[in-house]
Amino acid sequence: EPEVTQTPSHQVTQMGQEVILRCVPISNHLYFYWYRQILGQKVEFLVSFYNNEISEKSEIFDDQFSVERPDGSNFTLKIRSTKLEDSAMYFCASIGVLATYEQYFGPGTRLTVT
Amino acid sequence: GENVEQHPSTLSVQEGDSAVIKCTYSDSASNYFPWYKQELGKGPQLIIDIRSNVGEKKDQRIAVTLNKTAKHFSLHITETQPEDSAVYFCAASLPGNQFYFGTGTSLTVIP
Numbered sequence: 001e002p003e004v005t006q007t008p009s010h011q012v013t014q015m016g017q018e019v020i021l022r023c024v025p026i027s028n029h030l031y032f033y034w035y036r037q038i039l040g041q042k043v044e045f046l047v048s049f050y051n052n053e054i055s056e057k058s059e060i061f062d063d064q065f066s067v068e069r070p071d072g073s074n075f076t077l078k079i080r081s082t083k084l085e086d087s088a089m090y091f092c093a094s095i096g097v098l099a100t101y102e103q104y105f106g107p108g109t110r111l112t113v114t
Numbered sequence: 115g116e117n118v119e120q121h122p123s124t125l126s127v128q129e130g131d132s133a134v135i136k137c138t139y140s141d142s143a144s145n146y147f148p149w150y151k152q153e154l155g156k157g158p159q160l161i162i163d164i165r166s167n168v169g170e171k172k173d174q175r176i177a178v179t180l181n182k183t184a185k186h187f188s189l190h191i192t193e194t195q196p197e198d199s200a201v202y203f204c205a206a207s208l209p210g211n212q213f214y215f216g217t218g219t220s221l222t223v224i225p
Contacts (some may be wrong), residue, residue: 043215105157
Protein backbone atom coordinates (compact mmCIF):
# COMPACT_ATOMS: atom_id res chain seq x y z
CA GLU A 1 0.00 0.00 0.00
CA PRO A 2 1.35 3.45 -0.90
CA GLU A 3 2.44 5.55 2.05
CA VAL A 4 3.83 8.95 2.91
CA THR A 5 7.44 8.82 4.05
CA GLN A 6 9.40 11.38 6.04
CA THR A 7 13.09 11.88 6.77
CA PRO A 8 14.80 12.12 9.12
CA SER A 9 12.81 10.40 11.84
CA HIS A 10 14.58 12.51 14.47
CA GLN A 11 16.50 15.75 14.03
CA VAL A 12 18.43 17.48 16.78
CA THR A 13 19.59 21.02 16.11
CA GLN A 14 20.87 24.01 17.98
CA MET A 15 18.80 27.13 18.38
CA GLY A 16 19.29 29.50 15.48
CA GLN A 17 20.20 26.78 13.01
CA GLU A 18 18.30 26.04 9.83
CA VAL A 19 16.60 22.69 9.39
CA ILE A 20 14.95 21.05 6.42
CA LEU A 21 12.39 18.33 6.96
CA ARG A 22 11.68 16.11 4.02
CA CYS A 23 8.57 14.29 2.89
CA VAL A 24 7.75 12.05 -0.03
CA PRO A 25 3.97 12.14 -0.52
CA ILE A 26 2.03 9.33 -2.10
CA SER A 27 2.65 9.19 -5.82
CA ASN A 28 0.05 11.08 -7.88
CA HIS A 29 -1.19 13.04 -4.88
CA LEU A 30 -1.51 16.74 -5.57
CA TYR A 31 -2.36 18.37 -2.25
CA PHE A 32 0.28 18.51 0.47
CA TYR A 33 0.26 19.59 4.07
CA TRP A 34 2.51 20.15 7.03
CA TYR A 35 1.29 19.82 10.58
CA ARG A 36 3.08 19.94 13.88
CA GLN A 37 2.36 18.37 17.22
CA ILE A 38 4.02 19.67 20.35
CA LEU A 39 4.45 16.86 22.88
CA GLY A 40 1.15 16.04 24.53
CA GLN A 41 -0.82 18.59 22.53
CA LYS A 42 -3.10 18.54 19.52
CA VAL A 43 -2.01 18.31 15.92
CA GLU A 44 -1.86 21.83 14.46
CA PHE A 45 -2.13 22.83 10.83
CA LEU A 46 0.84 24.74 9.42
CA VAL A 47 0.44 25.02 5.66
CA SER A 48 -1.16 23.51 2.59
CA PHE A 49 0.40 23.41 -0.85
CA TYR A 50 -1.12 22.84 -4.25
CA ASN A 51 0.02 23.47 -7.80
CA ASN A 52 3.45 24.59 -6.63
CA GLU A 53 2.20 27.28 -4.32
CA ILE A 54 0.92 27.76 -0.81
CA SER A 55 -2.87 27.59 -0.76
CA GLU A 56 -3.37 28.25 2.94
CA LYS A 57 -1.24 28.82 6.02
CA SER A 58 -1.85 29.22 9.72
CA GLU A 59 -0.65 31.88 12.13
CA ILE A 60 2.12 29.52 13.20
CA PHE A 61 3.60 29.54 9.70
CA ASP A 62 5.51 32.81 9.95
CA ASP A 63 8.45 34.10 7.94
CA GLN A 64 10.77 31.56 9.55
CA PHE A 65 8.98 28.77 7.71
CA SER A 66 8.97 27.94 4.03
CA VAL A 67 7.87 25.01 1.91
CA GLU A 68 9.09 23.76 -1.39
CA ARG A 69 8.51 21.00 -3.87
CA PRO A 70 11.95 20.90 -5.47
CA ASP A 71 11.22 17.97 -7.74
CA GLY A 72 8.39 15.65 -8.64
CA SER A 73 8.51 13.65 -5.43
CA ASN A 74 9.87 15.59 -2.45
CA PHE A 75 8.02 18.15 -0.36
CA THR A 76 10.13 20.03 2.18
CA LEU A 77 9.58 22.23 5.20
CA LYS A 78 12.39 24.62 6.07
CA ILE A 79 12.76 26.44 9.34
CA ARG A 80 15.33 29.19 8.86
CA SER A 81 16.34 29.98 12.42
CA THR A 82 15.01 27.44 14.87
CA LYS A 83 13.72 28.39 18.28
CA LEU A 84 13.30 26.21 21.35
CA GLU A 85 9.53 26.31 20.88
CA ASP A 86 9.88 24.75 17.44
CA SER A 87 10.59 21.43 19.15
CA ALA A 88 7.74 19.16 18.09
CA MET A 89 6.72 16.31 15.82
CA TYR A 90 6.22 17.49 12.28
CA PHE A 91 3.86 15.52 10.08
CA CYS A 92 3.49 15.66 6.35
CA ALA A 93 0.21 14.65 4.75
CA SER A 94 -1.18 14.37 1.25
CA ILE A 95 -4.49 14.04 -0.53
CA GLY A 96 -5.12 12.22 -3.76
CA VAL A 97 -5.89 13.46 -7.19
CA LEU A 98 -9.63 13.62 -6.71
CA ALA A 99 -9.31 15.67 -3.50
CA THR A 100 -11.38 13.11 -1.69
CA TYR A 101 -10.63 14.76 1.67
CA GLU A 102 -8.86 11.74 3.16
CA GLN A 103 -5.45 12.92 4.30
CA TYR A 104 -2.71 10.32 4.61
CA PHE A 105 -0.09 11.14 7.19
CA GLY A 106 3.56 10.27 7.29
CA PRO A 107 5.23 8.86 10.42
CA GLY A 108 6.57 12.27 11.39
CA THR A 109 9.92 13.87 12.15
CA ARG A 110 10.73 14.61 15.74
CA LEU A 111 12.56 17.95 15.87
CA THR A 112 14.47 18.76 19.02
CA VAL A 113 15.92 22.25 19.34
CA THR A 114 18.52 22.66 22.06
CA GLY B 115 -11.61 30.06 12.66
CA GLU B 116 -12.75 26.59 13.55
CA ASN B 117 -12.40 25.32 17.13
CA VAL B 118 -12.67 21.61 17.88
CA GLU B 119 -13.16 20.37 21.43
CA GLN B 120 -12.72 16.73 22.35
CA HIS B 121 -13.71 14.75 25.46
CA PRO B 122 -12.64 12.88 27.44
CA SER B 123 -8.89 13.38 27.42
CA THR B 124 -8.34 9.90 28.87
CA LEU B 125 -10.57 6.86 28.81
CA SER B 126 -10.09 3.41 30.30
CA VAL B 127 -12.42 0.54 29.47
CA GLN B 128 -12.46 -3.18 30.09
CA GLU B 129 -11.83 -5.39 27.11
CA GLY B 130 -15.11 -6.12 25.39
CA ASP B 131 -16.81 -2.94 26.59
CA SER B 132 -17.67 0.02 24.39
CA ALA B 133 -15.81 3.31 24.19
CA VAL B 134 -17.31 6.64 23.17
CA ILE B 135 -15.36 9.79 22.36
CA LYS B 136 -17.13 13.07 21.67
CA CYS B 137 -16.16 16.17 19.74
CA THR B 138 -17.77 19.51 19.10
CA TYR B 139 -16.95 22.05 16.44
CA SER B 140 -17.74 25.70 16.07
CA ASP B 141 -17.88 26.50 12.35
CA SER B 142 -21.05 25.36 10.60
CA ALA B 143 -19.15 25.49 7.28
CA SER B 144 -17.12 22.41 8.27
CA ASN B 145 -18.30 19.50 6.17
CA TYR B 146 -15.85 16.65 6.72
CA PHE B 147 -15.10 14.95 10.02
CA PRO B 148 -12.37 12.30 10.17
CA TRP B 149 -11.17 10.30 13.12
CA TYR B 150 -7.53 9.35 13.47
CA LYS B 151 -5.79 6.75 15.59
CA GLN B 152 -2.26 7.52 16.65
CA GLU B 153 -0.04 4.85 18.09
CA LEU B 154 3.14 5.68 19.95
CA GLY B 155 5.82 7.02 17.61
CA LYS B 156 3.61 6.94 14.53
CA GLY B 157 1.64 9.40 12.49
CA PRO B 158 -2.15 9.68 12.69
CA GLN B 159 -3.98 6.97 10.76
CA LEU B 160 -7.45 7.55 9.39
CA ILE B 161 -9.89 5.02 10.85
CA ILE B 162 -13.26 6.40 9.82
CA ASP B 163 -14.75 9.61 8.52
CA ILE B 164 -18.13 11.19 7.91
CA ARG B 165 -19.36 13.98 5.70
CA SER B 166 -21.97 16.54 6.62
CA ASN B 167 -24.65 15.02 4.42
CA VAL B 168 -24.60 11.79 6.47
CA GLY B 169 -25.74 11.25 10.06
CA GLU B 170 -24.07 7.96 10.84
CA LYS B 171 -21.45 5.66 9.39
CA LYS B 172 -20.31 2.25 10.55
CA ASP B 173 -17.30 0.09 9.76
CA GLN B 174 -17.25 -3.18 11.67
CA ARG B 175 -16.65 -2.29 15.35
CA ILE B 176 -16.27 1.42 14.69
CA ALA B 177 -19.07 3.91 14.11
CA VAL B 178 -19.29 7.67 13.89
CA THR B 179 -22.37 9.84 14.37
CA LEU B 180 -22.83 13.45 13.37
CA ASN B 181 -25.33 15.98 14.63
CA LYS B 182 -25.01 19.04 12.40
CA THR B 183 -27.55 21.06 14.31
CA ALA B 184 -25.72 20.65 17.59
CA LYS B 185 -22.33 20.68 15.87
CA HIS B 186 -21.06 17.54 17.51
CA PHE B 187 -19.85 14.17 16.37
CA SER B 188 -18.86 11.02 18.21
CA LEU B 189 -16.73 7.94 17.76
CA HIS B 190 -18.07 4.64 19.03
CA ILE B 191 -15.89 1.57 19.38
CA THR B 192 -17.69 -1.63 20.37
CA GLU B 193 -16.19 -4.87 21.69
CA THR B 194 -12.94 -3.12 22.47
CA GLN B 195 -9.67 -5.04 22.25
CA PRO B 196 -6.24 -4.28 23.74
CA GLU B 197 -4.96 -3.31 20.30
CA ASP B 198 -7.50 -0.47 20.26
CA SER B 199 -5.37 1.25 22.91
CA ALA B 200 -4.01 4.45 21.35
CA VAL B 201 -4.62 8.18 21.15
CA TYR B 202 -7.65 9.11 19.06
CA PHE B 203 -8.07 12.49 17.41
CA CYS B 204 -11.15 13.96 15.84
CA ALA B 205 -10.87 16.67 13.21
CA ALA B 206 -13.09 19.02 11.27
CA SER B 207 -12.42 20.28 7.81
CA LEU B 208 -13.54 23.43 6.11
CA PRO B 209 -14.11 23.28 2.34
CA GLY B 210 -10.51 24.40 1.76
CA ASN B 211 -9.38 21.07 3.25
CA GLN B 212 -7.52 22.58 6.20
CA PHE B 213 -7.95 20.23 9.15
CA TYR B 214 -8.57 21.36 12.72
CA PHE B 215 -7.82 18.68 15.26
CA GLY B 216 -9.22 18.00 18.68
CA THR B 217 -6.94 17.65 21.69
CA GLY B 218 -6.94 13.85 21.60
CA THR B 219 -8.24 11.03 23.78
CA SER B 220 -5.88 8.47 25.23
CA LEU B 221 -7.81 5.19 25.21
CA THR B 222 -6.62 2.28 27.32
CA VAL B 223 -8.32 -1.08 26.95
CA ILE B 224 -7.68 -3.23 29.99
CA PRO B 225 -7.40 -6.96 29.24
